[in-house]
Amino acid sequence: MDKYFCKECLGLWHKEKFMLCCPGCVAHRDAGWTPETLLSVYGPMFKVSDRAYFPSLSRIYPPPSRTKPQHIKPQTYTWLKSSNFLSEFKQQQTEFLTKYETNDNPDFWYALDPIVHQYNKKLNF
Numbered sequence: 001m002d003k004y005f006c007k008e009c010l011g012l013w014h015k016e017k018f019m020l021c022c023p024g025c026v027a028h029r030d031a032g033w034t035p036e037t038l039l040s041v042y043g044p045m046f047k048v049s050d051r052a053y054f055p056s057l058s059r060i061y062p063p064p065s066r067t068k069p070q071h072i073k074p075q076t077y078t079w080l081k082s083s084n085f086l087s088e089f090k091q092q093q094t095e096f097l098t099k100y101e102t103n104d105n106p107d108f109w110y111a112l113d114p115i116v117h118q119y120n121k122k123l124n125f
């Protein structure tokens with residue numbers, strides 16, 4: 001089963017619809033997501049990738065909010081790696097973290113999932 005959203009999912013969210021043959025869209029919808037909230041959380045990932053992987057099929061709604069770009073702490077990589085999120089999600093988020101650190105391009109920062117932003121932010125305290 002696909003553990004990611006594709007550009008067809010994205011196109012339908014823009015039309016305020018879900019892709020009904022897509023397990024990710026259906027499971028998120030059943031957990032309380034709308035096309036609009038899917039767009040705001042997963043939309044930015046499509047700016048740098050053709051796929052947007054989700055951390056779990058039936059992801060709890062609402063997610064936390066994104067933060068402004070921050071310095072990435074090494075512990076964020078460790079936390080992500082040892083988390084229970086789907087492995088493809090962990091892989092893609094790790095790639096975004098690395099690319100953000102290498103290129104300093106805000107598109108990679110905003111492609112990071114809000115849960116990654118919030119974890120990294122917590123480390124400031």
Ligand SMILES: [Zn+2]
Nearest residue numbers: 009019022025
């Ligand atoms: Zn979908």
